[in-house]
Amino acid sequence: MITTDRKSSRSAYRNLWKWAVIAPPLLFFALVAGTAMGETSIPMDVVLKVLANKIFGAAYPVDRIDAGIIWSYRLARAVVAACCGAGLALSGVVLQALLRNSLADPYLLGISAGASTGAVAVAIIGLGGGLISMSAGAFVGALLAFAFVAMLASLAGGGTGLRAAGVIVLAGIAGSQLFNALTAFLIAKSANAEQARGIMFWLMGNLSGVRWADTITVVPAALFGLLVCIFNIRALDAFTFGSDSAASLGIAVKRVQFGLIAVAALMTAAMVSITGSIGFVGLVIPHAMRLVVGTRHRALLPASALAGAIFLIMADIIARIVIPGQVLPIGVVTALVGAPVFALILIGRRAAV
């Protein structure tokens, strides 16, 4: 980054609209790939024909079973994966900027665990008597978990720097464990064996069984999150030197922190209520994108959203084809990629200090 020619890095940083040109074709290509690849791969041209039939009302002759798989099953799944990836990556960017901690991530901070607990509480024991949805339950759980972790971290000595980064990760572990235990307790108490098995599988992060109906939750959540983040690009940048510095740059610190953390929790909750908790996306993607586009949010936010979407579509493809005849939970794939990256970040931080 240091050696990048000044002009090119300038225009790359400045022009938000550029992303409106870059993102759609890449996203489209990823979606088509996610739809074509799988246990039985379907040729690209068939995929494109089915899409043309469905979207533009074209009348290409296609196999009805292929059409069914492509449209109802794989495309819906790829769209949900894309939204989850974008949402989780954005949550990671927001949390890292506001907490000034490169290890902040909805999964590591226990927000995903809290969301799972909330979703399970609604789904199994029927909290709210059917009046609240799983997503709403997940949102409340996510906020409770974040409040718990934030309180624990501040009691243990907040601030910034290496020690504080360690403290918040430890607090996150405590929070994750607590909420995972609560979830396990709820399942053991109220679910039968069959339900329990299904829920455990779902909790590991899973896209099986995702249908078009699920896009009603995740698409608006991702778009809303992206919009709110874009409206706060300068505010996020202003936190670079801490919250006092942000305040002296005219940012209403409390309001921005509260609002954006709520939005990050909302996105995480929406995603978790559909797919279970998929780990490490919010950690890996923003870090990778910082290396590519720098740390300024006008580039980092759109790049992370796009890369997160593509990453999760790819992870889902891998989950479906890596073991023939069996579908791996997608959370396993992201963890296999994410855990080593997490380790690299830890080592890199030591070297940088």
Added chain:
Amino acid sequence: MILRCENLGWRVRRKEIVSNASLTLNEGEMLGLIGPNGSGKSTLLRMLAGVRYPSTGRVYLGGTPMPELRQREIAQTLALVEQHADTEERITVREAVELGRTPFLSVLQPWSQDDEAIVVDAIAAVDLHGFENRNWHTLSGGERQRVQIARALAQQPQVLLLDEPTNHLDIKHQLAILQLVKELPITKVVALHDLNQAMICDRICVMHAGRIEALGVPAEILTETRLMNTFGVCGHFMTDPFDGSPVIRFHRAHRMD
């Protein structure tokens, strides 16, 4: 722009860190804020800057009580250079200075030629030309400090608050930065430890144990008794043979018991 505070106080856990501080800054003056470590200089500056909410009393910016102003409006007229500002992010000098334009840019407003010119000037003013694309974490302590000052200058403030702006700088840059600050046609408050440097201020405010102990022109404020009573050092005044200005020569500190 006039900055004023009345009976300003700040306490944590019932401990008074700053109490009963009242100050009125004259337009265009440079006020030196001096006092021993822990006397409350940084705390007072943060409250004056509107980034810390006082427990008692009020700050008035241009006659309006600060709580009635939006944070953004404050930042458009007032800038603060913190004592210790640091980041882990890989940010370049230019990007750090560009932050100074934050209060003037609305959400999707593009970067303008004016903003660019202001940033370039601010970088030049602190003698960091050629450092634009250097990463923050590769800079020396003094270079970082100058970046922070440039960021504040990029806000084009009418009131500038600086918390020990020279504490990491080499002697040349100390003098240059103080001269630069002195010549800015705006109201300035500078927390300083070097009492000889404080003499270039128009007025000096002495803090001791959270209270404003004295306020006035340097010649009246800095006396041998004050050096002894407030700072616990023995010093006396001499005259610079070149320009006739007073110089403090310190002898020895009392034992730190």
